[in-house]
Amino acid sequence: MKLSTKGRYGLRALIDLAVHSEREPVSISSISARQNISERYLEQLVGKLKRAGIVKSVRGVQGGYQLAKEAEDISVGEVLRALEGSLEAVECPGLKEEQGCEEADFCVTKYVWKRINDSITNAVDEITLKQLVTESKKVNHKMKNRNCGG
Amino acid sequence: MKLSTKGRYGLRALIDLAVHSEREPVSISSISARQNISERYLEQLVGKLKRAGIVKSVRGVQGGYQLAKEAEDISVGEVLRALEGSLEAVECPGLKEEQGCEEADFCVTKYVWKRINDSITNAVDEITLKQLVTESKKVNHKMKNRNCGG
DNA sequence: GAAAAATCCTAGTAAAATAATAGGAATTAG
């Protein structure tokens, strides 16, 4: 029941990227240096963000990445799902009305799984990248950007 | 970010146990037969519930398990934590006031991790075993106890 | 008191998932 390094590093990296790419694209190597995450691993994580339409890339010398849309239009949920795949703590076919497992009507635990899943979804979907960037800038008046929890 | 079979099977097993142990203790082998979970694996899961003070055991022939307290006094959170260990999606030292990692004051992602953790905790702690047992009995008027999602 | 039904305890192991590492092709500014 843990968020993997994909989600933890990836969100950190994206905040760093958002903060530093306002004027020009920011490279994997510079995020790697600031955040102390392997370049090669970061490449994969940012690749997922790109495929999800959260960041866009510029290839070649002085290339790098920038947000593909406004930070206020990017939810943390969207980011974590891009990085981790589904955030559902339990994937129970009975939770999806259309199909449903044969036993769904008689399944009691599904109410628990649904509440857990919904609570996670609500929590992450109501935070925007913009909020984190704003918070990050506040904090960076005091110190270079650092993060814990991954 | 998935709940493991420990939590999924274990909660199913505990509901089954609660429903069937009102008069006399219920054995691992009977839960195993009804829920179609390996006896040997169930043994381990129920052992965790016992060590957590959720169920109590009676050894020897005609022995088995019963709830150690009222079903309404057992929260799903307590059960899942006994089975899975901490339910925190991210274990960040910065979230625990006392110690905190050196960088906690400058850590932006911790707000996200805290909200995810709190939302999971709230969701599971407000459901009681009693509610699930009641629901289960309703459903079992129609059919033998069955469960999905694990 | 022997047999059977049960819990209890610990160790081992196969499979899956995670967390990287690695190699190299393609693109583009200077």
Place this chain on the structure above:
DNA sequence: CTAATTCCTATTATTTTACTAGGATTTTTC
């Protein structure tokens, strides 16, 4: 042309999960 960069895919080491297994202990029943 060269260097800096993204892009794509494979491989591998480590960790975690999900069991399986063996056998000791307790207690009822005959």
